Amino acid sequence: MVQIAVLGHGTVGSGVVEVLRKNHGSITKKAHDEIHIKYILDLREFPDLPYADKFVKDFSAIENDPEVDIVVECMGGLHPAYDFVKACMLKGKHVVTSNKELVATKGAELLKIAREKNLSFLFEASVGGGIPIIRPLYQCLAANEVYEIAGILNGTTNFILTKMIREQMSFQDALDMAQKLGYAERDPSADVQGDDSCRKICILASLVFGKHVYPEQVHTEGITNITLEDVEYAESLDGVIKLLGRVKKLEDGHLSVMVCPAIVGRSGQLASVEDVFNGILVRGDAVGDVVFYGRGAGKLPTASAVVGDVIDCVKRLEYKKYLYWEDGEKGYVKDYRETSSRFYLRLKASDAQKVLDAAKVAFGEIQEAHRANAPSDEVAFATAEEIQESKLEQVLSQWEQDGTQVLGCIRLFDY
Numbered sequence: 001m002v003q004i005a006v007l008g009h010g011t012v013g014s015g016v017v018e019v020l021r022k023n024h025g026s027i028t029k030k031a032h033d034e035i036h037i038k039y040i041l042d043l044r045e046f047p048d049l050p051y052a053d054k055f056v057k058d059f060s061a062i063e064n065d066p067e068v069d070i071v072v073e074c075m076g077g078l079h080p081a082y083d084f085v086k087a088c089m090l091k092g093k094h095v096v097t098s099n100k101e102l103v104a105t106k107g108a109e110l111l112k113i114a115r116e117k118n119l120s121f122l123f124e125a126s127v128g129g130g131i132p133i134i135r136p137l138y139q140c141l142a143a144n145e146v147y148e149i150a151g152i153l154n155g156t157t158n159f160i161l162t163k164m165i166r167e168q169m170s171f172q173d174a175l176d177m178a179q180k181l182g183y184a185e186r187d188p189s190a191d192v193q194g195d196d197s198c199r200k201i202c203i204l205a206s207l208v209f210g211k212h213v214y215p216e217q218v219h220t221e222g223i224t225n226i227t228l229e230d231v232e233y234a235e236s237l238d239g240v241i242k243l244l245g246r247v248k249k250l251e252d253g254h255l256s257v258m259v260c261p262a263i264v265g266r267s268g269q270l271a272s273v274e275d276v277f278n279g280i281l282v283r284g285d286a287v288g289d290v291v292f293y294g295r296g297a298g299k300l301p302t303a304s305a306v307v308g309d310v311i312d313c314v315k316r317l318e319y320k321k322y323l324y325w326e327d328g329e330k331g332y333v334k335d336y337r338e339t340s341s342r343f344y345l346r347l348k349a350s351d352a353q354k355v356l357d358a359a360k361v362a363f364g365e366i367q368e369a370h371r372a373n374a375p376s377d378e379v380a381f382a383t384a385e386e387i388q389e390s391k392l393e394q395v396l397s398q399w400e401q402d403g404t405q406v407l408g409c410i411r412l413f414d415y
């Protein structure tokens with residue numbers, strides 16, 4: 001019998017317990033051993049649960065119990081999650097976590113400890129909720145030189161955007177719903193400001209390219225400035241707005257990594273990913289394009305990934321399969337201002353035609369965008385060519401000085 005402890009009994013932790021209890025028989029067969037939950041750590045009391053006797057409030061009971069083989073961390077946040085996970089590993093316990101903030105920030109260090117101590121440190125649920133993506137990347141696609149990953153990596157924001165686009169629901173109402181459904185982070189600003197997607201693209205980039213990419217190296221924009229007007233203009237360009245995380249390997253060996261709202265073409269591979277679903281496009285030199293799709297958040301989908309890791313861990317208590325990446329370094333991720341994209345711009349100017357003429361001079365060919373009942377002082381267009389970010393900043397700053405107001409600026413990506 002393998003004894004485990006679950007840290008945190010919120011959305012994910014309670015889902016993990018539920019799945020382990022509900023599917024106990026089949027999980028035992030697949031793990032070739034019985035998995036027994038010895039402790040559940042939480043700050044709250046759960047006296048009415050049939051497993052109320054397992055709750056503890058003192059972490060040291062778990063840390064110091066040599067019978068606990070695997071610790072499943074579902075508390076979230078960096079502290080005390082990092083301190084607890086590290087302490088458990090130093091005591092020789094394997095760790096499974098759903099905590100992307102932990103992996104994106106401390107992954108290289110914790111993977112090093114795992115290797116030194118001959119332990120598993122697994123985190124399938126940290127990216128894409130219930131979608132298998134970590135294991136396919138380091139196992140099934142290991143033959144490839146992966147050169148690009150782009151994905152809708154956050155269920156909450158995709159849910160909000162879908163509600164705004166399909167039902168004209170307000171941003172706040174959609175966010176409230178996502179919180180009630182257990183999709184959002186404890187502090188939902190991490191979802192809507194892009195930090196959650198940033199952590200996830202950091203994990204994927206670190207795993208695929210072998211060197212830690214830290215969240216502070218990644219230019220990150222959220223969806224808080226996206227309006228229903230932008231949604232309508234995007235439709236006229238035959239596109240749809242999605243929050244994307246993207247990493248590309250550049251020819252000089254550096255990475256371009258970014259999180260931002262983007263207009264993707266309706267016929268592209270990510271446009272139809274709606275609601276809480278995530279879609280992750282991986283480009284490999286042998287396989288070509290592969291898209292992973294499924295529920296990116298929520299209690300049971302996430303528990304599915306966590307429990308899958310627990311089973312894998314139990315099967316490998318003796319023979320580890322190491323995940324690994326090195327510490328990162330300054331300059332590894334290219335300054336986003338040196339990269340280029342196509343852009344959609346929405347502007348307010350007293351002389352709209354003058355702005356369109358100036359746009360053609362600055363950016364070359366443009367495609368005008370339209371929406372019903374647009375005021376006469378509003379113009380919107382997409383550039384046909386890619387523009388370097390630093391050049392765009394210069395042009396927009398000059399226009400603002402000349403009295404043109406930038407109401408919207410969104411990249412266009414070909415996925």
Ligand SMILES: NC(=O)C1=CN([C@@H]2O[C@H](COP(=O)(O)OP(=O)(O)OC[C@H]3O[C@@H](n4cnc5c(N)ncnc54)[C@H](OP(=O)(O)O)[C@@H]3O)[C@@H](O)[C@H]2O)C=CC1
Pocket residue numbers: 007008009010011012013041042043044074075076077080098099100101125126129182183184185186296297298299302
């Ligand atoms: N929700 C989702 O769909 C997904 C979440 N994740 C990740 O999984 C992790 C957990 O998320 P989620 O379950 O949604 O979060 P919740 O806030 O629902 O659950 C966290 C639980 O941990 C408890 N907790 C927090 N700190 C401590 C502590 N110091 N000691 C004991 N218990 C503690 C909380 O107790 P209390 O409430 O009393 O503070 C709460 O019960 C996060 O890292 C999240 O990013 C990953 C994929 C999907």
Ligand SMILES: N[C@@H](CC=O)C(=O)O
Pocket residue numbers: 126128129153154155156157183184185191196296297298
């Ligand atoms: N808040 C996250 C939860 C899963 O990672 C999301 O909405 O995607």
